[in-house]
Amino acid sequence: MTARPPEAGSTGPATSAGNGGCAQQQDASTGVLSQGSKYRNYETVFTNSKAGMTGVDREHVKKVVYEMSKDSAHFINEQRKQAQVDLRIHKLLQRAKGLTAQELAAYTRAQDMKLAALEATRDLSRVWIHVDMDAFYAAVEERDDPSLASKPMAVGGVGMITTANYLARKFGVRSAMPGFIARKLCPELVFVRPDFAKYKAASDQTRAIFCEYDPEFEAGSMDEAYLDVTDYCHAHGITGRAVAQEVRIRVHQETRLTCSAGIAPNTMIAKVCSDINKPNGQFEVPADADAVRKFVEPLPIRKVSGIGKVAEQTLKALGVELCSQLIEKRGLLAALFSQISSDFFMAVGLGLGRTLHHEPVKEGEVGRRGMSVERTFRAISSKADLEAKCAELAHKLAEELADGGGLKGKTITLKLKTTKFELRTRAITLPVHVSSAEDILAPALRLLRVELPLELRLMGIRMSNFKEVRTPPGQKSIADFVRKEAVPAQRSEQDADAAPSEQPPAASSHHEADLQLNGGPAADGCPLELSLRDWGTAGEAVHTQGPASQHIELSLEDWQHARDDPLPADAVGM
DNA sequence: GGGGCACCTGAAA
């Protein structure tokens, strides 16, 4: 398990947990008969509590999801993955059992020091607001077609749903649920195909507003952002709560969309808070150490961004379900997990989180680690089809890289998902940075061919290891913005600066030739040992590697809602 | 010991 202090991550499933500690978990078990089916022992993420989930018949949802899933390849794969997790947890427990009382005591004492040190860093001087749009994609669609607002609706398709409006959520329909299951839960569910350009436009509008309150605001995704409004509060002599109110009203006025906000002294708490009175509400944890501690104590760890399904299961096995228990079990956690993980756990337990903005992107660095494209399709296995798919992706990726400001990367990662849902990634780092479709395709095809034969349902290509961008002297560069450098019209046009220009080895280009040709099924057997020598001519070694040996990580409510601060009805047009 | 690299898992929207 890997616990990390994340920066994005919205809505883990959330109940109105919080201050009082009395989380309201609706569990409307309508005596569904147990019919000999095993769904009761079946765990699905779709029944976790979440905004809009109150009143949902969880048992029913569970049963439907199970019945629709149980014979699928997907289900088998999920079970395989779960078995691995179970095994890891088992080993972790064995390790825990092996600890002597003395060792545990030592770890506990060490953690006491750590906690004291952490406590000393507690900073309550900052006012953070986490803003999160309500049912974002769905809300945009409703706004643009009001007839949708009166019916259960989901954005996505039969294959997958990205989100659903609150009417649909009452049926248990939610993000990341396959559409055909959602339809089973709610036969009259209306599907709307996503239109990302619209969401982007709406997102840009909200960001323009955020910018006025915090020019350095951090956008996690299109629908959420962290604002440090400390300075704004001081400058205008108002509270964080009032600012949140103001932001929400403005967002609504300018986009006709609602959002929710969390106000707290750090990002971690603010994030949890924005979910509490969703939709269209806000919640604040005041800048008071006791208030923060009291808020965090009864909070289920799963509500913390960064603690997902596996971490939840793992910690539960160790007797940790609430944040307070992270502190109680500090010795054990320190003994079993990596420093990074246990530090994170301790911080969460104390209610500590980030209080400062991220370091600005350094000069020359492109503000991202990678860019990728992937596509799911009906099963494909012929070499020609596979290679054609690869070519499409290479072109798509090249296009995106160009749009992204002419990014050039050195590492190309091919992602494959078999019809049995098994994932495989194969990467290669080139001696030079490339960006054209041809230069992406050639190595991608090499990686692909070695894996044949294959029966795939998905293929993807990722580019990473980006070349740093040097801004021509005399030109002011804004580090926070994605740099838009002229996209070379031709391949020959390399860098504008004096850097020695890299040339990809010849011979790429004709992907046509690469595509067609025989399906001489590559020597099957172990597709892992091949040698992809000779990419190009220079003596650059090409790294090849078999699959990482199975390593086991040991370290491991709508308007009626009771809310802290509802928008004045008229401000929202009601 | 540390820097790359390849690969996998987990998490989030």
Place this chain on the structure above:
DNA sequence: TTCCATTTCAGGTGCCCC
């Protein structure tokens, strides 16, 4: 282009090569 998505990032192991 449908039959469980797509995009991005971090942390961890294992290896190679200084």
